[in-house]
Amino acid sequence: MNTATHSKPLLETKGLKKYFKIRKNVNLHAVDGIDLELYPGETLGVVGESGCGKSTLGRTIIKLLEPTGGSILFNGKDITNYSVNQMRPLRREMQIIFQDPYSSIDPRKSVIEIISEYSFIHKMYSSKAQTFSKAVEMMELVGLAKRYANSYPHELDGGRRQRIGIARALSLNPKFIVCDEPVSALDVSVQAQNLNLLMDLQDNFSLAYIFITHDLSVVKHISDIIMVMYLGKCVETAPSDELFINPLHPYTQALLAAIPKPDITMRNKEFQLIEGEVTSPINMKPGCRFASRCPHVMDICSQEDPEFLEAAPGHRVACFLVNDK
Amino acid sequence: MKNNENGSDAILYKKENQFKEIWRRFRKSKGAVIGLILFIVIAGGLLAADLIVPYEKAVSQNFGARLAPPSMEYPFGTDGYGRDAFARLLHGGRTSLSIALLATFSSAIIGSSLGAIAGFFGGKVDNLIMRSLDIFMSVPDILFTMAVVYALGPSFTNLLIALTLAYFTNYVRLVRSQVLNLAEQDYVEAARAGGAKNARIIISHIIPNAIGVIIVNTTLNVAKIILYESTLSFLGLGMPPPHPEWGLMLAEAREFMRTAPWLMFFPSAAIVFTAASINLIGDGMRDALDPHLKS
Structure with a gap:
């Protein structure tokens, strides 16, 4: 979808942060400075592995969690510091679909x-x-x-x-819905049905989605723009097709390489999987968060945070490999 | 009311029949129905006590007929003062049962509300409630109740206050732990996302999901409170004599355990049957209120 046709984003976050306090001076950086823009009728897919802060991001955007820093603009209004009572009328416009269909409805x-x-x-x-x-x-x-x-x-x-x-989410005629892994608890045939339902609804009511998932094939199917998250940070944002053809960040490349392909010639080849553990999101050091697992790691990676820069129109990435060229 | 322009759809929704539905599920459990019948018989007997046997017979002493065994004239025999045990059982039951029921309900309501508030809001409110509760619980129950009755003097209302104070702490802890668990559920977050206020979340989501445990605990407590009350009577802190009461009857019968065992048997049986009937009703209610068990 062409973002230029809409002058104003429906939702915008600037440096959005959500830290969870563990002890005094010890914080878990679940969401650490996310900038995103969502235009009406568009779908932003958020991918990343478990624990990277996707769900926290979704809940913080609709203020089910109080943000620690940064700002959220909805329809141009800064709602970052809205109280519960101020948020109530806005609930009609922003909704959430939960991951677990068993615990999210009252038995x-x-x-x-x-x-x-x-x-x-x-x-x-x-x-x-x-x-x-x-x-x-x-x-x-x-x-x-x-x-x-x-x-x-x-x-x-x-x-x-x-x-x-x-x-339930649609009953208030919202303009924007956070879909928090809405199909990951379902089996594949039902997943497809529900995804198609969500897409039909989007067409009929021009809904904007933030679609959170760890499943790349799902996100490709539904998103206009994809944002890849790693440990609370956004590492790459690109239009859906562009990201799958030309992934720039080593983490995105590794994620895409891990999708099983139905190709007989690939049978005996090993996957290039990323090694190592995710670094702890508690009191993080400066430097690229992916440095410890990155196959192309350089000295600078553990010293400075890579900036989130545009590599191609609409394609932004936070990696020294790309940005120093 | 339902037959407006949207009549056909509105009829689809049959929540109006909720009580009917619960009753239908309740009836399915044999135990619950037996319990209910038993309770109706007992409660009916106690309510109609004045018609069956006058109160006068329960308190008038007849030394010519001390410790008489059960007979046509005295169906349950007579006690150490020659008072009709049957009349005492019926009239005493009114006091025992009404104190037990009222004390259970008041402690359930006060305790559950405090527990729900502590569990739901957490933090300072939780600490304040739970630490004050620690003060209550650090004094042994019996001592605490005795102090209250001594201070206020033995009477129906004061007994009620003492028993409520002794029992509400159980509910606070029980309901708090339930609510702590329930408040973490996604559906509570979903209600928030819909703009629900705290009161709505508590009334419409938390209480209905916690009610099963509360009901079972409540029915168990009725029996406990009847016994607790008898302890108080035994210590001379129950209803002032000569007014009969089940616990008091048991305490008095202890003296004649060997010579007149029936004096102990009938009040005990009355307590057992009442407690059992209420427990059966409680079990049935819990199942009837849970849609999971609906068939």
Whole structure:
């Protein structure tokens, strides 16, 4: 999607930080200075391995977690320091779909109660009956049969439960949804169904997504722009196609190399996997965070933070290999 | 009300029948139904005590008929003062059961609310509540209750206060641990993402998920409180005599355990049956309230 057609980003973060305090003066840097822009109707895919701060980023952006530093601009307004009460009206515009379809819906509520809860909170409709009939519309929209209205979550499978979560997020007509690994708990055939559902909904309601996942094939399928995260930092951002053809950061290259390919000639070749452990995100030293695992590591990598610079139009990367050229 | 323009969809939603639904699930459990019937019989008998046998017979002493064994005239025999044990059992049960039920409910409500607040808000509020609770718990229960009754004087209301103070601490700890666990669930975060206020989260998500444990604990406590109350009566801190009470009857019967064992048998049986019926109802309620067990 061409970003130039939209003048203003729907969501923008500048140097967004979220640290978790472990002890006095000991902080876990879960999200450490993320800049991103999201335009209406666009999907930003966020990839990275477990523990790199993807989910924390998603939750911080919609202020389920208080940011430690940086700023969040939504529709041009700085919402970084909004209180819970100030955020409440904005909840109608920004929503989240959770990863785990089992724990993210209350086991004691029926499907229709779960879906209509947000509408009741925001008093979207004048009567109870109208709220319920809207909730039934939402169920149809996400492909849940009406007859499940009075079912309880435990009676449904993972895919349907995830659709409850989607219907609930959509019930407020948001403009922007954080999808926190919404398909990673599902099996592949159901994953595809739910991904297509999310894409259809995006087309119909011009939703903007931040799509968090560790699954590169999923992210390629759905994203306009992909952001690769490593230990709380953004290492590379590029349009989806560009990233898969021309990955510049050694970490992105390693991630892409690790995708299994259905190619018979590759059978006897070994994967080039990255070695070593992720460095601890607690009280980090300066320098590139990937330095300890990087196959192309240089002296400068452990001394300075690489800057996040544009290598090609719309393709930004934080690596000395690329930026010093 | 439901037959407006959206009638067909609104009818799909049948939450109005929630109590019916719970009752339907409750009925499925044989134990629960037996418990309920037993409880209705006991409660009915106690309520109708005045019609069955006058209160006068429970307190008037008849030394000609001391320690009489069960007979047509005295179905459960007579005690050491020649008072009709059957009349005492019926009239005493009213006090015992109402104190036990009221004390259980008041301690459950006070304790659960404090526990929910401590668990949900955490931090300073949690510390304040739990440390004050430590003060309560550092004094042995019986000593604490005795002090309260001594200070206020033995009466129905004061007994209620003493028993509530002795029992609410259990609930605080129990509910706090439940809530600590539940507040971490994703669905609570989802409610926040929807803009729900704390009160809504507690009332609509946390309490319904914690209610099973609270109900079971509550029903177990009814039996405990009946016994605790009898301890107080035994120490002379229960209802002022000559008013009958199950615990007091047991305490008095102890003297005649060898010569008139029936005096001990009937109040014990009454306590056992009451406690059992309430426990059975509690089990049934827990299952009926849990949609997981719905079939």
